[in-house]
Amino acid sequence: MGDRQAIGVGLLGLGTVGAEVYRLLQDGDALARAAGRPVVVKRVAVARPDRPRQVSVPAGVLGSNGLEIVTSPEIDIVVELIGGIEPARSYLLRALSSGKSVVTANKALLAAHGVELFAQAESSGAHLYFEASVGGGIPLIKPISESLVAARLQAITGILNGTTNFILTRMAHEGWSFEDALAEARRRGFAEADPADDVDGHDAAAKLAILATVAFRRHVRGVDVYREGISRITPRDFIYAKELGFGIKLLAIARIHDGEVEARVHPALVPLDHPLALVPDEFNAVLVEGADVGRIVFSGRGAGGAPTATAVVGDILAVARHLAAGVRGRSLIGAGTGTRVRPIEDVVVPYFLSLQVIDRPGVFARVAAAIGEEQVSIASIVQKSRGEVAEAILVTHDAPERAIRRVQDRLRALGVVKAISNVIRVEGSV
Amino acid sequence: MGDRQAIGVGLLGLGTVGAEVYRLLQDGDALARAAGRPVVVKRVAVARPDRPRQVSVPAGVLGSNGLEIVTSPEIDIVVELIGGIEPARSYLLRALSSGKSVVTANKALLAAHGVELFAQAESSGAHLYFEASVGGGIPLIKPISESLVAARLQAITGILNGTTNFILTRMAHEGWSFEDALAEARRRGFAEADPADDVDGHDAAAKLAILATVAFRRHVRGVDVYREGISRITPRDFIYAKELGFGIKLLAIARIHDGEVEARVHPALVPLDHPLALVPDEFNAVLVEGADVGRIVFSGRGAGGAPTATAVVGDILAVARHLAAGVRGRSLIGAGTGTRVRPIEDVVVPYFLSLQVIDRPGVFARVAAAIGEEQVSIASIVQKSRGEVAEAILVTHDAPERAIRRVQDRLRALGVVKAISNVIRVEGSV
Numbered sequence: 060m061g062d063r064q065a066i067g068v069g070l071l072g073l074g075t076v077g078a079e080v081y082r083l084l085q086d087g088d089a090l091a092r093a094a095g096r097p098v099v100v101k102r103v104a105v106a107r108p109d110r111p112r113q114v115s116v117p118a119g120v121l122g123s124n125g126l127e128i129v130t131s132p133e134i135d136i137v138v139e140l141i142g143g144i145e146p147a148r149s150y151l152l153r154a155l156s157s158g159k160s161v162v163t164a165n166k167a168l169l170a171a172h173g174v175e176l177f178a179q180a181e182s183s184g185a186h187l188y189f190e191a192s193v194g195g196g197i198p199l200i201k202p203i204s205e206s207l208v209a210a211r212l213q214a215i216t217g218i219l220n221g222t223t224n225f226i227l228t229r230m231a232h233e234g235w236s237f238e239d240a241l242a243e244a245r246r247r248g249f250a251e252a253d254p255a256d257d258v259d260g261h262d263a264a265a266k267l268a269i270l271a272t273v274a275f276r277r278h279v280r281g282v283d284v285y286r287e288g289i290s291r292i293t294p295r296d297f298i299y300a301k302e303l304g305f306g307i308k309l310l311a312i313a314r315i316h317d318g319e320v321e322a323r324v325h326p327a328l329v330p331l332d333h334p335l336a337l338v339p340d341e342f343n344a345v346l347v348e349g350a351d352v353g354r355i356v357f358s359g360r361g362a363g364g365a366p367t368a369t370a371v372v373g374d375i376l377a378v379a380r381h382l383a384a385g386v387r388g389r390s391l392i393g394a395g396t397g398t399r400v401r402p403i404e405d406v407v408v409p410y411f412l413s414l415q416v417i418d419r420p421g422v423f424a425r426v427a428a429a430i431g432e433e434q435v436s437i438a439s440i441v442q443k444s445r446g447e448v449a450e451a452i453l454v455t456h457d458a459p460e461r462a463i464r465r466v467q468d469r470l471r472a473l474g475v476v477k478a479i480s481n482v483i484r485v486e487g488s489v
Numbered sequence: 490m491g492d493r494q495a496i497g498v499g500l501l502g503l504g505t506v507g508a509e510v511y512r513l514l515q516d517g518d519a520l521a522r523a524a525g526r527p528v529v530v531k532r533v534a535v536a537r538p539d540r541p542r543q544v545s546v547p548a549g550v551l552g553s554n555g556l557e558i559v560t561s562p563e564i565d566i567v568v569e570l571i572g573g574i575e576p577a578r579s580y581l582l583r584a585l586s587s588g589k590s591v592v593t594a595n596k597a598l599l600a601a602h603g604v605e606l607f608a609q610a611e612s613s614g615a616h617l618y619f620e621a622s623v624g625g626g627i628p629l630i631k632p633i634s635e636s637l638v639a640a641r642l643q644a645i646t647g648i649l650n651g652t653t654n655f656i657l658t659r660m661a662h663e664g665w666s667f668e669d670a671l672a673e674a675r676r677r678g679f680a681e682a683d684p685a686d687d688v689d690g691h692d693a694a695a696k697l698a699i700l701a702t703v704a705f706r707r708h709v710r711g712v713d714v715y716r717e718g719i720s721r722i723t724p725r726d727f728i729y730a731k732e733l734g735f736g737i738k739l740l741a742i743a744r745i746h747d748g749e750v751e752a753r754v755h756p757a758l759v760p761l762d763h764p765l766a767l768v769p770d771e772f773n774a775v776l777v778e779g780a781d782v783g784r785i786v787f788s789g790r791g792a793g794g795a796p797t798a799t800a801v802v803g804d805i806l807a808v809a810r811h812l813a814a815g816v817r818g819r820s821l822i823g824a825g826t827g828t829r830v831r832p833i834e835d836v837v838v839p840y841f842l843s844l845q846v847i848d849r850p851g852v853f854a855r856v857a858a859a860i861g862e863e864q865v866s867i868a869s870i871v872q873k874s875r876g877e878v879a880e881a882i883l884v885t886h887d888a889p890e891r892a893i894r895r896v897q898d899r900l901r902a903l904g905v906v907k908a909i910s911n912v913i914r915v916e917g918s919v
Contacts, residue, residue: 083639093638190636196782198636206628208523209513209802351795352626359785366782372639384816
């Protein structure tokens with residue numbers, strides 16, 4: 060073939076992102092200039108080739124046989140955009156084991172099976188790139204793993220899910236309930252019919268696992284990430300948070316302490332002057348921190364076909380350049396899963412507590428005493444009388460989760476506390 | 490030698506950044522893991538080797554002979570941290586022509602002589618890396634040139650100089666004059682004894698030239714960047730800007746229109762909801778825009794020894810990986826200087842005009858008519874009577890610079906305009 064010198068690409072999947080990738084890969088001259096060799100889509104596999112598509116793919120290229128793509132000798136780079144665990148996992152292991160390089164946007168697969176995929180890539184000398192798995196078109200994986208390789212990063216704090224950030228932004232700005240804001244997100248096409256993957260934090264947890272793996276150079280899996288969703292946040296929480304100088308965001312947080320990794324996704328109060336406090340609507344942002352570099356923030360539109368496709372094509376071109384130069388793939392992440400994960404009970408942060416208490420003299424002293432008995436100290440208090448019941452809003456100083464759980468037990472046993480309306484972690488010092 | 494397999498590094502310069510780089514390069518195990526081969530500092534050249542240093546360098550390594558570093562066969566990567574044009578230019582051309590790779594933080598040199606340096610690197614197959622030349626530790630060059638290679642970027646808007654951003658932040662928050670804010674910047678060690686490089690926009694213009702070259706893949710030189718400094722901005726400008734919903738920043742802006750590049754550094758009104766409006770103090774931020782990716786922002790501490798050193802070491806490791814894999818350097822930037830630069834007279838933006846007019850009936854109609862005669866339309870007006878003289882603050886819609894110059898001539902000829910206090914470009918739609 061005339062273009063056997065070309066880098067052959069096989070696409071698995073031709074949905075919104077896949078169609079954009081296919082379109083971008085038609086600009087042959089620009090690709091050849093950027094890669095040093097022609098880059099040609101040889102095969103595209105979809106479940107139903109007869110369905111109408113956003114792009115027109117020649118009959119000889121479009122098919123339904125994914126296995127053929129991961130085994131064909133004319134394919135050098137397998138681009139996986141089908142999502143989910145199977146058959147993506149089997150296809151990619153097969154591709155990597157036969158020395159093909161892989162570009163994938165599959166966060167769920169990487170978070171669940173990254174260890175075996177990286178190990179297979181390493182042992183085959185194949186490249187495994189995944190910029191598009193986190194943050195859509197925002198460059199994150201390469202800047203963190205390459206540009207910041209000497210920066211000894213200690214913490215990552217991200218708004219990694221656009222749907223939940225849209226919902227929380229609407230709740231904050233319009234005073235809507237969670238349910239109304241979710242309905243609006245659905246109307247705008249942000250939320251899936253089953254929104255659990257977004258609102259319960261699964262999507263953000265998978266992305267955090269990937270970022271932490273890259274930043275800390277040790278495997279962090281989706282299951283290593285503690286996770287709480289946003290459905291229990293109420294409009295009243297936003298009002299009290301704001302009075303105390305905070306917004307509320309679904310944060311994905313990872314830190315490393317002497318080799319032990321802390322990783323969690325949950326709603327959090329954020330001081331209004333925090334770099335992530337004002338990230339609006341469906342935008343994503345990631346704050347990375349290290350003693351040498353201070354705080355660096357990357358932000359942008361974290362999803363969408365076109366931005367995600369630019370990240371996929373950026374990866375394809377990076378791999379193509381390596382292949383053109385004869386460079387073998389090499390993982391910067393250590394082998395194995397021996398990462399020590401800090402149990403959530405040991406995680407130390409300030410807490411926001413919203414309580415309903417009986418409104419009579421001496422009650423507040425009893426609440427404060429109960430908290431103090433667990434060695435938790437109070438940073439600020441707002442109390443609002445509402446007839447027979449008062450609302451007491453407290454923000455504590457740093458306290459371990461296990462102490463806050465005992466505080467709640469004590470408060471419930473007091474008799475004067477009618478209800479603990481909400482307990483929300485605070486990010487950043489109070 | 491036992492470590493001839495090692496990548497040999499020669500350092501030119503051992504100031505604040507150089508000392509941090511030297512310190513980071515002592516962590517041999519981590520470097521070897523990241524680079525795939527040992528990375529060893531073989532030589533350091535400084536003007537006065539007898540001066541006390543922040544790091545202790547063995548006598549056999551520290552010397553004063555820069556030429557020896559760029560010619561020695563044991564040096565594979567020359568790291569240039571001396572700054573300025575000569576002798577840096579001659580050293581780096583010599584190093585590149587003998588096939589050594591170069592890592593530099595020298596923005597002034599790249600902005601003035603990038604064309605010949607890139608050409609020499611290309612023809613020698615050497616690597617030329619310069620992440621630390623813009624934005625300190627914020628990853629910009631690689632994310633823009635590699636991760637966003639498929640994003641067809643159309644615009645860059647940056648806060649690229651920390652000193653001027655610190656000064657403007659103090660003026661905005663404290664109502665200080667330019668002179669007082671500059672004095673405070675000096676006290677804090679941000680501003681040099683001769684602050685012209687910062688406050689007149691030279692530093693930002695050099696950085697913008699580098700970013701535009703990388704983003705648009707064609708050479709943009711420092712002299713191609715139109716430049717105005719911040720010394721004429723007054724506390725009153727901040728007050729009026731804020732009333733109209735704007736902050737004031739020193740922006741570095743580059744756009745590409747059908748192959749023609751627009752590049753300029755000047756103070757600008759920015760809407761308060763613009764991603765760069767709230768970048769505080771000495772921080773830097775860069776907004777890149779492309780139709781496919783939307784707006785992506787990178788922000789962080791744009792200077793300082795430690796952050797800049799992490800960027801230099803990131804580059805050294807990237808080059809070391811390439812050398813270990815036997816990859817030749819290849820420039821993604823086209824050859825030659827044939828970039829068409831749009832003259833500032835043809836640049837179209839909205840303008841903020843602050844006028845002192847005689848306070849009597851009919852004056853404002855004459856001002857508005859004079860502006861309309863140049864086909865410039867007015868977006869908003871604030872008028873403040875101050876006795877015999879009123880201040881008239883106008884923001885126009887988009888208008889070419891040449892029209893705004895004619896507007897000023899007309900206003901001066903009117904008789905009723907006592908003074909044009911300031912004319913400031915506006916960034917973002919009004």
